Amino acid sequence: MINRDVWEVEGDWNKLWALAIPPKVKHFMWRLGRDCLPNRQRLMTKGVNCESNCVVCHRYTKYNWHLFLDCADSIVVWRKINMWTTLENLMVDAEGFQDVFVRMWQHLNTSQLITFAMTTWSLWRKRNLKLWEDKTETMEHVIGRAQGTLHAW
16 A cells, blocks of 8 residues: 655645646646755755756755745845735744745735746746856846736736
8 A cells, every 4th residue: 555645745735726827837836835846956965966056146045945035036026026025924933945835825815826826937937047048037027927927828
């Protein structure tokens, strides 16, 4: 018999699947919530030899926490879309990114969840463009892509 308890991840996943967002963003959020995005920290635990610093600002901390909640560029984005105070409140006494992720599904309304999902996906896209194509994007571009992708879908 297979013990599936080890596969369970805390959170209300039904809220994610019910959000009116593109499937690729749902899949991204699912991977983020399960901590299986291919970021540098995760790749290093698998034996991949790569730099440990942030692609965007060149600092290093716990990767998902840093990229989405602590990187200066990300904070600017959250402030511009008026979500920074809300996220700061979710981060109080959090043990890590997964704590904040679970709290988000408990405390944010549907509109805030959609904004968080689309913006986080767009920040990941910004990171990937910098890493793989050496393209630097403005915060306005990150916000515009998040909103434009949602509206086009």
